[in-house]
Amino acid sequence: MATRLLTYISIVVLSLFAVTASAAQDSELETALLKTVFIYNFAKFTRWPEDQSKPTRDTLTLCSVGDDSITNNLPKLAGRVLRGKPIKSVKISNESELGECHVLYIAQSTHNRIQEILQPIKMRPILTISEMQQFSQKGGMIELTQDQEKLRFIINLNTTRSSGLRLSSQLLDLAIIIDNEAQ
Amino acid sequence: MNLLRNASIKQKIEAIILATAASVLLLSLFLFMILEITSTHDETVSRLQTLARVLGANSSAAITFRDDQAAEEILSTLATQSDVVSAKILNLNRTPFAKYRSAATAPDEQHTDASNGSFVLFGFIEVEEPIVLDDELIGYFVIVGDMSNAR
Numbered sequence: 001m002a003t004r005l006l007t008y009i010s011i012v013v014l015s016l017f018a019v020t021a022s023a024a025q026d027s028e029l030e031t032a033l034l035k036t037v038f039i040y041n042f043a044k045f046t047r048w049p050e051d052q053s054k055p056t057r058d059t060l061t062l063c064s065v066g067d068d069s070i071t072n073n074l075p076k077l078a079g080r081v082l083r084g085k086p087i088k089s090v091k092i093s094n095e096s097e098l099g100e101c102h103v104l105y106i107a108q109s110t111h112n113r114i115q116e117i118l119q120p121i122k123m124r125p126i127l128t129i130s131e132m133q134q135f136s137q138k139g140g141m142i143e144l145t146q147d148q149e150k151l152r153f154i155i156n157l158n159t160t161r162s163s164g165l166r167l168s169s170q171l172l173d174l175a176i177i178i179d180n181e182a183q
Numbered sequence: 184m185n186l187l188r189n190a191s192i193k194q195k196i197e198a199i200i201l202a203t204a205a206s207v208l209l210l211s212l213f214l215f216m217i218l219e220i221t222s223t224h225d226e227t228v229s230r231l232q233t234l235a236r237v238l239g240a241n242s243s244a245a246i247t248f249r250d251d252q253a254a255e256e257i258l259s260t261l262a263t264q265s266d267v268v269s270a271k272i273l274n275l276n277r278t279p280f281a282k283y284r285s286a287a288t289a290p291d292e293q294h295t296d297a298s299n300g301s302f303v304l305f306g307f308i309e310v311e312e313p314i315v316l317d318d319e320l321i322g323y324f325v326i327v328g329d330m331s332n333a334r
Contacts, residue, residue: 034249041247044317083317151249170244174253 032069034151035144039070039129040077040087042142042153043103045171048125049164060085061100065092065117066107070131074105095120106130106140114138125164136178141165145176154178224330227266227308231328234264235312239324242272243316246280254281261285266329268307272314273323280322306330 043060060082064071071091078089092098095117104126106117111132118128118139128135129142136143136156141163143154155175160167187195238257245254254272261267261283270283308330314322 038248041244044247045244153248168244170241171248174244174248174250 028069031151032073035070035131036073036077038144038151038153039074039103039105040080040082042127042129042171043082045168046103046127047166047168048102058085059088060102061088061090062103062105063090063092063098063101064105064107066110068107068109070105071107098126099124101126103127103129106132106135108132114140123163127160127165142175152176224308227328227330228310231267231308231310231326232312234261234267235270235310235324235326238270238326239272239312239314239322242281242324243314243321246272246274246314246322247316251281255283257281258283261326268327268329270324270326273325275320275322277323 039062043062062074062077064074075089075091077087080087090097090101092101092104098104098117098121101121102125104117104121106114106128108131110117114132114135115138121128122139127142128140129144130140131144132138132140134143136154136159139156139159141156141160143156145152145154153175155167155172155177157167157172157177157179187198190198238260242254242257245251245257258270258272258281261270262285265287268285268287271279272281274280306329308328309325310328311323311325313320314324
């Protein structure tokens with residue numbers, strides 16, 4: 001009798017654990033998807049300089065470095081058309097490929113070599129985005145951050161401005177702004 | 184008619200001219216009123232449509248980045264328009280994302296399926312404009328104006 005009761009309790013506890021774990025996983029997937037949509041939307045509110053090479057002019061290349069749930073989601077955006085240009089998704093394995101990127105998402109897994117990635121593309125019109133802590137202060141442009149329930153973003157205006165990118169005032173209105181130059 | 188039975192032909196002609204003139208005057212007045220009301224209605228609709236289009240365009244970032252507070256701040260700028268009683272931003276699935284209601288009395292919640300259209304109900308006019316970003320429909324801007332000034 002006691003064994004049977006113990007079995008029932010174990011089944012109930014295991015089921016509850018499985019349901020909770022599954023809900024947490026769903027929530028994580030949902031957050032990752034939302035962040036991917038944010039990256040797509042950042043591109044919508046960004047203007048790149050006109051004087052770009054032809055392949056760069058004809059497509060909008062979304063690149064990613066490292067590995068996380070967002071880098072896995074980004075290829076889903078490939079083929080969509082943004083401001084008349086088809087989106088191309090590229091997973092960067094070699095830093096020399098960074099030149100063709102319009103948007104570069106940097107996963108947290110690349111934390112140790114962040115300067116190696118950012119240094120060669122400094123002053124180039126590549127919109128860098130990451131959810132790495134202090135990313136906007138390390139030379140990145142847009143840092144995704146969680147504010148209680150809401151997903152927010154910090155924009156380093158100085159880095160963005162010096163790269164030749166123009167961000168929409170609407171986007172800036174929603175962001176937390178860091179402007180080293182103004183300081 | 185009995186009044187004119189004993190009247191002279193001159194008086195009869197004068198009466199006919201007077202009646203015709205009065206009818207024409209009344210008809211003109213009536214037509215003028217209709218024209219004035221239509222014109223005021225069209226002007227109000229056009230102004231509300233422009234407001235909805237401009238504020239809708241300004242709300243596109245707030246919608247895409249799901250910032251309802253920013254959207255409500257944009258809607259609150261309508262406080263300067265005395266004839267706007269309420270406004271709301273709807274998501275693609277037509278659920279309200281942000282709302283505004285003027286301090287003055289606003290009509291009860293009204294619903295319309297008339298996209299790009301307007302309708303008048305008890306002196307209030309509702310205008311709806313789609314919010315488009317980069318050729319992609321992202322939501323709707325609904326604005327309700329008070330037509331009482333036109334009445």
